[in-house]
Amino acid sequence: MDNIRIRRWFRVILMAAVMGIGATSLMAQALLTMDRALDIAEDNSPDMKQTELALIRSQERLNAQRARLKSQFSITLDPFEYEKTNRFDQQTSEWYLNESASSGGTFAINQRILPTDGQLMLVNRFSYDYSFTESAFASDPLSKTFTNNLYLQFTQPIFTYNRTKMETESLELDYESSLLRYLLMRLSLERNVAQQFYAVYSNQMSLEISKEELVSNQESYTIISNKVEGGLLALEELYQAEVNLATSNSGVFNAELTLQNSLDQFKVLLGLPLDTSLLIAAEIMADTVPVNQELAITHALENRMELREREIDIENANFGLIQARSTNEFAGSITASFGVQAYDEVFADMFQTPTNTPAIGISFDIPLFDWGERKSEIKAAEASLHTSQLQYEVERTDIEVNIRSVVRSLKNLENQIQIQRITVVNAQLAYDINLERYRNGDLTSMDLGLYQSQLSEAKMAVTNAIIDYKIELLNLKIQTLYDFEKELPIIPEEFKSSENEK
DSSP, X not given: OHHHHHHHHHHHHHHHHHHHHHHHHHHHSEEEOHHHHHHHHHXXXXXXXXXXXXXXXXXXXXXXXXXXXXXXXXXXXXXXXXXEEEXXXXXXXXXXXXXXXXXXXXXXXXXXXXXXXXXXXXXXXXXXXXXXXOOTTOSOSEEEEEEEEXXXXXXXXXXXXXXXXXXXXXXXXXXHHXXXXXXXXXXXXXXXXXXXXXXXXXXXXXXXHHHHHHHHHHHHHHHHHHHHHTTSSOHHHHHHHHHHHHHHHHHHHHHHHHHHHHHHXXXXXXXXXXXXXXXXXXXXXXXXXXXXXHHHHHHHHHHOHHHHHHHHHHHHHHHHHHHHHTTTOOEEEEEEEEEEEEEESSGGGTTSSOEEOOEEEXXXXXXXXXXXXXXXXXXXXXXXXXXXXXXXXXXXXXXXXXXXXXXXXXXXXXXHHHHHHHHHHHHHHHHHHHHHHHHTTSSOHHHHHHHHHHHHHHHHHXXXXXXXXXXXXXXXXXXXXXXXXXXXXXXXHHHHHHHHHO
């Protein structure tokens, strides 16, 4: 009997130590909600940072292109240029000395015309030229001239595509594509965080259930110890109770180990140091959400960013086809200008007799034979366009199939939650009834352990069913870009604005 008492007190002390360590650990840990975890992951994720930098790069390139479309002002200065050299006069077969100097500057305003790909320039060139020659045939050895040339010039490419407009639209599509990748990366990160978050929560629940099972086995061990001590039960029942209690202790330690491993993986995902103390704070409710399959499919096909990416691929493929058709193309340009030129040796008299300087010119680029280069480029571009169109159709089909599958899965999980709830109630009733039988000596500790295991498994099953439903509901949110819990679309307003502008 003394051995029985020693064993009993040893088990009580061991259980108190386990529960005490768990309580101390919980007190030292910081609570972490799902929203907070997502914020931390977004701030620390290398993939999110890279995607954000790509988005910034695309935005700044687009800003630079839009700045280039505005009027460009420039000043070019040639402050001083001097040259002194001997030159040969073929008429006299003599060498003579020539000395020249100049100073000037050019002010220009350049405006690109987006609708036509033309270029409008306003240029003013002012200069001062000095020249002295020792040639015997020079009528005026010394020359000093002030010159001002002001003209307005317009250049328009013809028989070709609008390169400026295409470049601008390509940069706009590149920015939109970068924004789509950023948003998709964030949704993917949200899914990963949710999965790891609920995995940690499930392991926390498993640890709590293991501790509850330990408490129940401790109570059973106490009951059977008293009965064995009183001679009401055989000693082998005590041995079995000790095995059950030891198994429960092992279950607690294994659950703690599994929880710590999942916490480490979660910390890596969030980008937190491994020595950070965390405790998942979640309110896992089994409330189901009504889902309209037709609404889900329609909203997804209208708003899925992957489809917009495929549309961007098609537009870029069209641009590639236009560029291919311009290979060795017949093209030309028209240049027209009108200006006023004035010059004189005296600066004050320079503008007294200005001269009009109109000009116009047309040029053509006529290819003769390219050995089939243009034809091959066009075929390659057409193949790329058809590939992009096929990918778009495949993407639409995949989206519809996936959403139908998710909706079915949600309905199945709703049923599973109801079934598991009933299972928990029944398992609890069965355990309570058999616990009473066990206390009355009508049931062995091994049989009671089976009922205890069934109850623990049922509790974990309903928890996991609810978690699976939450994750699948999040998956539907990502698949459709629609929050069925809040009955609101989740497409960013800035993205809608950019689409409407187009």
